[in-house]
Amino acid sequence: MATGRNHRPATSRSRGIPEATVARLPLYLRALTALSERSVPTVSSEELASAAGVNSAKLRKDFSYLGSYGTRGVGYDVEYLVYQISRELGLTQDWPVVIVGIGNLGAALANYGGFASRGFRVAALIDADPQLAGKPVAGIPVQHTDELEKIISDNGVSIGVIATPAGAAQQVCDRLVAAGITSILNFAPTVLSVPEGVDVRKVDLSIELQILAFHEQRKAGEEPGASSGRRPGEAAAPDVDTAPPAAPPAVAVTKRPPESGPDGDLPAVMPA
Amino acid sequence: MATGRNHRPATSRSRGIPEATVARLPLYLRALTALSERSVPTVSSEELASAAGVNSAKLRKDFSYLGSYGTRGVGYDVEYLVYQISRELGLTQDWPVVIVGIGNLGAALANYGGFASRGFRVAALIDADPQLAGKPVAGIPVQHTDELEKIISDNGVSIGVIATPAGAAQQVCDRLVAAGITSILNFAPTVLSVPEGVDVRKVDLSIELQILAFHEQRKAGEEPGASSGRRPGEAAAPDVDTAPPAAPPAVAVTKRPPESGPDGDLPAVMPA
DNA sequence: CCATCTTTGTGCACGCGTTCACAAAGGCAT
DNA sequence: ATGCCTTTGTGAACGCGTGCACAAAGATGG
Structure with missing residues (x-):
């Protein structure tokens, strides 16, 4: 992960x-x-x-x-x-952290008390918007992206938090790494490419929700015993698919491993 | 997990x-x-x-x-x-979601575009602060906690997002579950107890940072000569820096550092 | 000092997840 | 058609993580 x-x-x-x-x-x-x-x-x-x-x-x-x-x-x-x-x-030492991207999320992170509590210190807030430059967020003035390298260097920062839009994440990441950052916490919904030796952990709201939705759907489709019977008002077909948007490569009708669960959950109806 | x-x-x-x-x-x-x-x-x-x-x-x-x-x-x-x-x-259907706790983080989540993009719809924002009631966040008026059960019931919500302070999380969680929620995305730094059948996924900024710090410390301690050639299994001698605060594994008589707020983590008061 | 009771530390087995490596399947050119 | 080339789908091996179950270690009371 x-x-x-x-x-x-x-x-x-x-x-x-x-x-x-x-x-x-x-x-x-x-x-x-x-x-x-x-x-x-x-x-x-x-x-x-x-x-x-x-x-x-x-x-x-x-x-x-x-x-x-x-x-x-x-x-x-x-x-x-x-x-x-x-x-x-490693919490007995001080870990200066920079947050890049001071939008809604970045601001929320800056205000988050969890940082300071355990040796983590927000050393700087960085954003590409010149409008924000100088304005204080959570008591810390936002600095412009141009200063990124200098900030990291001057403060000996080794951990960076990316809270930018997805489109800017990789670019910001590259600059952070080039500037000496070796650990990144990524909130942008993108896969980041980093050189070896750099750790990246991602926090992705959208993914978490989708995983929950998967389980939720499964619960709704199994509870009744066999037939459909969903609690959350809406309709929506359980699993037995509706018509796919685009025709499958015409090769779709492959043999389905009949070893499907003993609970005989869903008839593996393949789109013809 | x-x-x-x-x-x-x-x-x-x-x-x-x-x-x-x-x-x-x-x-x-x-x-x-x-x-x-x-x-x-x-x-x-x-x-x-x-x-x-x-x-x-x-x-x-x-x-x-x-x-x-x-x-x-x-x-x-x-x-x-x-x-x-x-x-x-399960993204072919509509998933109404409620966000409880409209602080910095909750507001950021409400504004997050990632929700609506894939079948997830913010059905309601809920907060315990009467001051917030009625005020719109991300175009959606905040409703008071009192309405929680009704909101969930009326909208057929099955997924809830908890963005409250740690102290309130379990209580909110219990109410959500009692109201019919079966999937929870928890941003509060607490372990939630839920009955079987309810899925909980947690997103914990503090934990992610600590994991990064661990690896960061390891990198910093190994790069140079790495004089310590100790191998796993052996009694782990104290790493680099500082000496232990007090006694060896016998009986510790450590003193509490004066600093350190509550559990830290969130600007909230923990119930005793 | 000995017996008993509590709780740790861990050997072992099992299952999930990852990866390799390759046969089977299909496209495409001849 | 035939043969070659590409890419999938998967059997099998391996390693990590989890949980059981128990012996060892230490506290406690007589």
Whole structure:
């Protein structure tokens, strides 16, 4: 999920810590921070797992990659674990971040408190619109794209957030990378190409919704048992397709693997 | 991933389509739509894969789950494939969506064009602040939380977007679910608990940044000589910088840093 | 000091997802 | 038709991630 291109070992077992584990550490950290604020001294893997919404065995295995920080019969020391995870994630140091594209989303991100809370500091806001230049957003004056390279260089920024329209994303990305950025969080609905060594993570609202729609459609089409029967008012054919817009390459009527689920869900009717 | 809780087979082999494949379909669809607009009649798996940023073998296997829509020696018919994927994802029907929490982020989402583009329609904006009630955001008047149940019921909404502060998220979630919502896109930095049958996908800016920071730190710590030749499995000695705050794995007596607001994350007050 | 109880840490097995590599299928030129 | 070339569709191998189940480790009480 973090690849801009497709390569990279993906294994990314940086030092032995699986990527899946890394992705969960922030979750644990959040739960632990909450416990810390309530002055809870220790937690068991069961409790913490529950708070983080994961399996306790998984949590223990995750922590085992960090080392053995628990005490058998007791659990984990909250404060200590907060520190260890923070350190592992690199949150004990300061991470200046630039946000490029100060539209609705960019502005919202700039105002987002989640940045500053954990070592992330918004070093600059950048936008291509000269009109915005100088105007403060979230207390930080917006700077023009022309300054991009200088800003990154001067502040030693290594993490960039792209919140521009899709059309400008790749271009901005290239400039960020050329300027020294090695980690990018991309909100633009585009696939970014980056050289090896640069990490890209994408946040795509549209994709998330489409995935939800898929499951939603499936739920609506299965609940009744066999026939259609949808809750959300509207009609719309479930799966049994309507007529496709364009004629298939005339080769469409291939044999369908009859191994379709035992639930005999949908008659695989192919457009003739 | 997409689970609010931890259970659920996760297999989710809806009809044989792996979850990982479903997550990529929107990517393919986007690439195909772009080709369609350029009136490109057909594409090979290689070309399309490149455009979507994935491996071509993976793409072919993904499509094989949908059926055989390609022509050997030629490739895939763009228009036809756009239709098939759209139908599979359930985008041929209308999906009314409600956004709860019209702060900076909620407003940005409301203005986001990505919604309407693919069958998703913002049916209503909901916020707990009476001040906002009636005021239009993105051309849609904000309604008060009191109306939540009625709005969902009247519009047959099945997908909800939570953009509230973390403290309010679970409560809002519960009400949404009780009102009939079965798919939730959660932007609040919290783990949501939902009954079985309800899908939750989360988008967490803070987590993404922390993951990036992890890799960033690793890059910074390895590039130079990388004197530390420790191998995985071994007791992980503290990385680069600073020494641990307090005691070793025995019993920590760490002190809390004076800073650090609430859980950070969102400018909101957490319920005790 | 010993017995018991709690909770961690992990070996192991299983299943999903990815990738390779190739046979089959179709187009196209001759 | 025949043969060659392109590209799909997929069988099989492999690796990662997950979860079970249990032995080891340590706390606690007598």
